[in-house]
Amino acid sequence: MRVLHIDNLSKHYGRIKAVERLSLEVEAGMAYGILGPNGSGKTTTLGMVLGITRPASGSFEWFEGRYGAGHRRHLGALLETPNFYPYLNAEKNLSLVAHIKGAPTHNLDELLELVNLRHRKTSRFSTYSLGMKQRLAIAAAMIGDPEVLILDEPTNGLDPQGIAEVRETIRRIAGTGKTIIMASHILDEVEKVCSHVGIIKNGQLLASGTVGAIISDDYLVELGAEDLSTLHKALLSHPGIKKAPIEEGLIIAHFDEKRSTAEINAWAFQQGITLSHLRPIRKSLEAEFLEITSN
Numbered sequence: 299m300r301v302l303h304i305d306n307l308s309k310h311y312g313r314i315k316a317v318e319r320l321s322l323e324v325e326a327g328m329a330y331g332i333l334g335p336n337g338s339g340k341t342t343t344l345g346m347v348l349g350i351t352r353p354a355s356g357s358f359e360w361f362e363g364r365y366g367a368g369h370r371r372h373l374g375a376l377l378e379t380p381n382f383y384p385y386l387n388a389e390k391n392l393s394l395v396a397h398i399k400g401a402p403t404h405n406l407d408e409l410l411e412l413v414n415l416r417h418r419k420t421s422r423f424s425t426y427s428l429g430m431k432q433r434l435a436i437a438a439a440m441i442g443d444p445e446v447l448i449l450d451e452p453t454n455g456l457d458p459q460g461i462a463e464v465r466e467t468i469r470r471i472a473g474t475g476k477t478i479i480m481a482s483h484i485l486d487e488v489e490k491v492c493s494h495v496g497i498i499k500n501g502q503l504l505a506s507g508t509v510g511a512i513i514s515d516d517y518l519v520e521l522g523a524e525d526l527s528t529l530h531k532a533l534l535s536h537p538g539i540k541k542a543p544i545e546e547g548l549i550i551a552h553f554d555e556k557r558s559t560a561e562i563n564a565w566a567f568q569q570g571i572t573l574s575h576l577r578p579i580r581k582s583l584e585a586e587f588l589e590i591t592s593n
């Protein structure tokens with residue numbers, strides 16, 4: 299089932315085109331990352347599809363229209379950390395949220411288990427770390443058993459441990475078959491949590507697809523030799539090479555998969571080439587993301 303269909307959605311603030319003719323589709327069961335630098339229109343997009351912000355033009359549809367105007371009950375959203383009562387424990391805070399939503403309270407323990415807070419359910423909210431607070435907020439968004447969980451920059455402001463725990467929680471929820479739609483400016487986060495990604499910049503969709511297809515996983519090796527052009531020519535006929543640009547006197551070889559330095563050395567030797575430089579490089583994911591968004 300198509301969970302969300304966005305068609306040519308635009309939103310302008312004066313002369314700022316926050317979102318510009320954005321179209322994308324999210325299928326049931328996807329963990330879809332909306333990835334873009336700060337100010338690229340992610341929050342505005344989520345605001346529009348949640349009915350908080352009115353679009354200037356374009357349209358969107360939830361669940362192929364099957365719930366009509368009642369679709370909102372099937373969405374759990376966490377746009378900013380909600381206010382919990384600091385002196386109440388997790389269990390009490392969640393039951394209050396359930397009462398406000400008119401949702402049942404019988405599965406609160408399950409939700410606390412899902413976000414790995416069951417063991418701390420009787421501790422006051424004020425004693426929680428930021429990561430625990432965020433996980434409780436995710437549990438609150440899951441009250442009423444929504445089909446889709448929508449998150450805006452869910453790890454903002456957390457320390458590395460908190461970040462890891464929140465990501466793990468989102469992965470666990472995705473593993474239960476829920477659809478996740480998550481805005482993030484961190485490529486590494488989308489790569490770790492999401493199955494699919496749409497990259498946006500200046501409110502426009504630049505690329506969309508599975509994480510594996512969009513985020514290249516070429517294996518990069520820096521190579522040098524006295525006779526660089528002979529090495530270059532030989533490399534281009536190597537069966538595993540995808541491309542081999544020359545940068546600052548060295549060849550950046552893009553292999554389709556991991557190759558050991560011993561293997562590359564042996565290959566060069568067979569070609570009658572002595573390598574003067576051989577260094578595997580892991581292109582930083584952030585650099586790759588910047589490359590996509592700057593093109």
Ligand SMILES: Nc1ncnc2c1ncn2[C@@H]1O[C@H](COP(=O)(O)OP(=O)(O)OP(=O)(O)O)[C@@H](O)[C@H]1O
Nearest residue numbers: 311314316334335336337338339340341342343483
């Ligand atoms: N209420 C508003 N009034 C004026 N401009 C706005 C408003 N909301 C957003 N914008 C502008 O619209 C653009 C997109 O903002 P938006 O918050 O959607 O981006 P974002 O990708 O979510 O960024 P961030 O990750 O920094 O929140 C930005 O240039 C922002 O300054």
